[in-house]
Amino acid sequence: MLIAENLTYTIKKHIILKGVNFAIRPGEMVGLLGANGAGKSSLIKLLNGEYTPTAGLVNLCGNNLDTYSVVSLAKMRATMAQQHRVSADFTVKEIVMMGRYPHYNHQPQTADLEAVEQTMELCGVSHLEDRSILSLSGGESQRVHLARVLAQLWKQPNALLLLDEPISAMDIKFQHQTLSLARALADHGWIVVAVLHDINLAAQYADRLFLMKNGRKLMDGTPSEVLNSRNIYTIFGIDADVVLNPTTLHTYIVPKVVRPLPLDFLLKKEKIVDNSQAVI
Numbered sequence: 001m002l003i004a005e006n007l008t009y010t011i012k013k014h015i016i017l018k019g020v021n022f023a024i025r026p027g028e029m030v031g032l033l034g035a036n037g038a039g040k041s042s043l044i045k046l047l048n049g050e051y052t053p054t055a056g057l058v059n060l061c062g063n064n065l066d067t068y069s070v071v072s073l074a075k076m077r078a079t080m081a082q083q084h085r086v087s088a089d090f091t092v093k094e095i096v097m098m099g100r101y102p103h104y105n106h107q108p109q110t111a112d113l114e115a116v117e118q119t120m121e122l123c124g125v126s127h128l129e130d131r132s133i134l135s136l137s138g139g140e141s142q143r144v145h146l147a148r149v150l151a152q153l154w155k156q157p158n159a160l161l162l163l164d165e166p167i168s169a170m171d172i173k174f175q176h177q178t179l180s181l182a183r184a185l186a187d188h189g190w191i192v193v194a195v196l197h198d199i200n201l202a203a204q205y206a207d208r209l210f211l212m213k214n215g216r217k218l219m220d221g222t223p224s225e226v227l228n229s230r231n232i233y234t235i236f237g238i239d240a241d242v243v244l245n246p247t248t249l250h251t252y253i254v255p256k257v258v259r260p261l262p263l264d265f266l267l268k269k270e271k272i273v274d275n276s277q278a279v280i
């Protein structure tokens, strides 16, 4: 179980996250949705220990995060960050093997080699194993980093997988393949928490959605419970119809069509906004 109690994070009196509470059971996949700046990545960073809460706590499998050793946590919790800063010329296989560092001392063992082979295969990057990470396309690189974090947790029970926009650079096939894989890992007993910007994919693959705004978790429920036109407007400020996808039978958002507006109009609107801000 992953439990957050009154999770709060402030930077120089600026509230980034406020009073977030939840409990996520093993086997659940949760999608974090919200507009830019809502606090989704900050929540991931509090769950992965990159940020220390200003108030509140995170409890994983019955123990507060700060009671675990670094190595034991690294074996049960992995994060795929939104951005990957790799400037050295590692091969794909070396990058994926980095996920196994918490598991061996000097030489990778059979289990480590198997984990790397299997996760590269699942993420569709085996054929790239000898390529430099620096030479890959955005989507290929994202799949390599996914393989790395899966290798880190491979065959671990009670694993916590944190994914921050894991499919942002992927084509439609790999978007579905990746979320199917995350779904399968949750069904296998892992807890998966994924920041997603595609509401429809989140609705299709996640058990539960947290809708976030201004550092708060405003709604928490199954896709059909929380996705309605009013909530979509509250969270994203857009008008949308909410229907049932006739093929998948999942809740499906259809933003109301907005006619493309001429640039002159947009520039005028911008001016009006600027003027009103000046008056305020």
Ligand SMILES: Nc1ncnc2c1ncn2[C@@H]1O[C@H](COP(=O)(O)OP(=O)(O)OP(=O)(O)O)[C@@H](O)[C@H]1O
Binding pocket: 011, 016, 034, 035, 036, 037, 038, 039, 040, 041, 042, 043
């Ligand atoms: N280290 C920091 N210093 C100052 N402000 C920060 C810091 N980290 C986050 N913020 C601010 O906190 C808010 C939440 O940021 P966060 O990255 O969690 O948003 P997000 O929901 O993940 O957004 P996006 O969808 O754009 O990735 C933003 O307004 C951001 O500018």
